[in-house]
Amino acid sequence: xxKARMSPLRSGFVHLALAAYTVIALFxxxxxxxxxxxxxxxxxxxxxxxxxxxxxSLIGYTTVLKQGDFIGYFQNSLIVTVxxxxxxxxxxxxxxxxxxxxxFRGNTLLGLYLAIGIMIPIxxxxxxxxxxxxxxxxxxxxxxxxxVYTAQGLPLAIFILSEFMxxxxxxxxxxxxxxxxxxxxxxxxxxLPLVRPAMATVAVFTMIPIWNDLWFPLxxxxxxxxxxxxxxxxxxxxxxxxxxxxxxxxLSLAIFPVLILYVIFSRQLIRGITAGAVK
Amino acid sequence: MGSLQxxxxxxxxxxxxxxxxxxxEVEDGEFVIFVGPSGCxxxxxxxxxxxxxxATSGSVQIDGQEVVTTPPAKRGIAMVFQSYALxxxxxxxxxMGLGLKQMGAPKAEVDAKVTKxxxxxxxxxxxxxxxxxxxGGQRQRVAIGxxxxxxxxxxxxxxxxxxLDAALRxxxxxxxxxxxxxxxxxMIYVTHDQVEAMTxxxxxxxxxxxxxxxxxxxxxxxxxxxxxxxxxxxGSPQMNFIEAGRLGDTGAKTVGIRPEHxxxxxxSGDWKGKVIHVEHLGADTILYLETEVTxxxxxxxxxxxxxxxxxxxxASPDKAAMHRxxxxxxxxx
Numbered sequence: 001x002x003k004a005r006m007s008p009l010r011s012g013f014v015h016l017a018l019a020a021y022t023v024i025a026l027f028x029x030x031x032x033x034x035x036x037x038x039x040x041x042x043x044x045x046x047x048x049x050x051x052x053x054x055x056x057s058l059i060g061y062t063t064v065l066k067q068g069d070f071i072g073y074f075q076n077s078l079i080v081t082v083x084x085x086x087x088x089x090x091x092x093x094x095x096x097x098x099x100x101x102x103x104f105r106g107n108t109l110l111g112l113y114l115a116i117g118i119m120i121p122i123x124x125x126x127x128x129x130x131x132x133x134x135x136x137x138x139x140x141x142x143x144x145x146x147x148v149y150t151a152q153g154l155p156l157a158i159f160i161l162s163e164f165m166x167x168x169x170x171x172x173x174x175x176x177x178x179x180x181x182x183x184x185x186x187x188x189x190x191x192l193p194l195v196r197p198a199m200a201t202v203a204v205f206t207m208i209p210i211w212n213d214l215w216f217p218l219x220x221x222x223x224x225x226x227x228x229x230x231x232x233x234x235x236x237x238x239x240x241x242x243x244x245x246x247x248x249x250x251l252s253l254a255i256f257p258v259l260i261l262y263v264i265f266s267r268q269l270i271r272g273i274t275a276g277a278v279k
Numbered sequence: 280m281g282s283l284q285x286x287x288x289x290x291x292x293x294x295x296x297x298x299x300x301x302x303x304e305v306e307d308g309e310f311v312i313f314v315g316p317s318g319c320x321x322x323x324x325x326x327x328x329x330x331x332x333x334a335t336s337g338s339v340q341i342d343g344q345e346v347v348t349t350p351p352a353k354r355g356i357a358m359v360f361q362s363y364a365l366x367x368x369x370x371x372x373x374x375m376g377l378g379l380k381q382m383g384a385p386k387a388e389v390d391a392k393v394t395k396x397x398x399x400x401x402x403x404x405x406x407x408x409x410x411x412x413x414x415g416g417q418r419q420r421v422a423i424g425x426x427x428x429x430x431x432x433x434x435x436x437x438x439x440x441x442x443l444d445a446a447l448r449x450x451x452x453x454x455x456x457x458x459x460x461x462x463x464x465x466m467i468y469v470t471h472d473q474v475e476a477m478t479x480x481x482x483x484x485x486x487x488x489x490x491x492x493x494x495x496x497x498x499x500x501x502x503x504x505x506x507x508x509x510x511x512x513x514g515s516p517q518m519n520f521i522e523a524g525r526l527g528d529t530g531a532k533t534v535g536i537r538p539e540h541x542x543x544x545x546x547s548g549d550w551k552g553k554v555i556h557v558e559h560l561g562a563d564t565i566l567y568l569e570t571e572v573t574x575x576x577x578x579x580x581x582x583x584x585x586x587x588x589x590x591x592x593x594a595s596p597d598k599a600a601m602h603r604x605x606x607x608x609x610x611x612x
Contacts, residue, residue, distance in 0.1 A: 171360035171362045171364035171437075172362075172364045172366070174358070174360070175358070175360060175364035175365075175366075177350070177351045177352065178356065178357065178378070179381055180352030180382060181381060193367075193368055
């Protein structure tokens with residue numbers, strides 16, 4: 001931390017700007033949670049008011065928990081997100097290690113090829129992916145989603161991690177080689193712990209789009225047994241009638257698991273940063 | 280055990296040739312130092328010996344056995360790195376024992392060897408600590424200890440003292456010299472610091488631009504440099520190089536004279552000149568002169584001397600200590 005003093009006026013402006021940004025960022029979330037605790041009339045009459053004694057109602061939450069298998073949806077979302085992050089990080093880190101550590105023909109070209117996925121959205125390939133999944137008999141399975149999301153997460157993971165792996169000292173890896181560690185041991189025991197902050201960053205960036213995605217669950221796994229939370233909430237949105245209480249309650253509930261995952265990863269992230277600074 | 284033969288080692292990165300045919304014999308128990316300016320290929324050569332880089336061509340033999348295709352861990356070597364390269368997540372004890380453990384040595388043997396090595400380097404109080412809790416000097420001692428524990432045929436040091444401050448550097452240098460005497464092991468040491476080279480080595484290998492300029496004992500290099508590069512590289516302050524023509528010597532191109540082989544007088548001498556700068560170091564006084572015959576001339580006098588800028592002085596070289604170099608920059612004998 002820098003100890004240089006700032007004038008109170010300047011630091012006041014900084015805090016003002018940050019506070020304003022916080023309010024803007026939190027506003028939709030707070031609004032959703034607030035309205036999820038009101039009855040239907042209050043939602044439409046006074047959408048910006050806090051729930052009062054008269055308007056307070058848990059009808060949305062009871063509807064959500066009664067209708068459909070919401071616990072199951074949560075489970076599906078968690079499984080898909082956690083497993084996809086795990087594979088994206090594992091394979092991304094391995095590819096990044098190979099790209100940054102070994103000199104071979106076409107190294108730069110391969111790195112570029114793998115990073116192109118950042119610019120081209122995977123949804124462009126939806127039709128082909130669906131045909132592939134149908135052919136492989138993977139439609140309506142969580143495996144289909146995990147495969148797609150792992151592929152979606154890989155480009156960014158490889159791009160960020162290979163930059164970080166270049167900063168790991170060559171001497172350390174060479175010391176491991178002289179001590180007889182295999183390349184796998186060097187990767188898992190020496191390099192991965194040192195790039196942990198980068199892994200946490202990638203995990204956060206990969207996690208949010210997967211958790212929020214509606215597209216691929218709707219196309220690849222719309223069956224009742226494999227519905228994710230985002231897809232599950234859609235049953236309350238009808239063409240003519242929308243059960244807003246239930247939708248808002250479902251969305252509020254969907255925030256918490258992802259919030260917990262985020263807290264876990266960001267802890268790692270901060271610990272990694274401070275550990276590096278003290279060295 | 281512990282000899283090394285290099286035969287016409289070449290190494291190229293793309294089109295850039297870093298090592299241009301290195302031949303070298305190191306005998307058992309010798310302390311050999313590779314010295315040269317940065318970018319001369321000395322570290323690359325060490326890495327080739329260690330097996331961390333593949334030579335483009337040539338042969339490396341340790342104890343008469345060809346090791347070009349042997350992985351580093353099986354070559355019977357240990358290496359100490361400039362950046363220490365300790366495993367950050369392991370304690371000092373585990374850092375030192377890891378190599379043996381990987382080789383499958385029984386735990387009791389690993390413990391015994393770690394205890395012995397830590398005793399030699401007085402590291403006992405730190406065995407349970409992690410590298411982050413140690414000072415730079417202690418870290419480098421752990422790195423040296425890690426090398427000793429492996430009982431290698433060949434110790435390789437890659438600029439081990441560069442990251443230490445001046446006082447620690449002298450201490451660690453003494454420690455390495457002491458270790459060499461007690462272990463009687465073959466050591467190969469890379470440095471760009473000629474003081475380290477002169478004080479530690481049995482044999483110095485001077486490298487420049489991927490080629491060996493000269494191999495010899497420290498005093499051989501100092502007294503009989505083979506060419507202008509070695510003459511200029513070994514010795515501090517640097518040897519004075521004077522165009523031979525200015526001294527009336529038509530047989531040579533350049534004449535070299537070390538600053539300490541010149542005497543000064545206020546009354547008379549060979550080369551008249553003016554003092555342009557004086558450095559008082561206590562034990563030495565270093566003067567920079569502008570003389571009519573030789574141009575800029577560095578003179579090193581022992582002890583304290585009262586000379587001031589703009590004083591007129593006469594410098595006289597010790598004729599026996601002059602080195603004459605020919606048109607190809609090689610020494611004329």
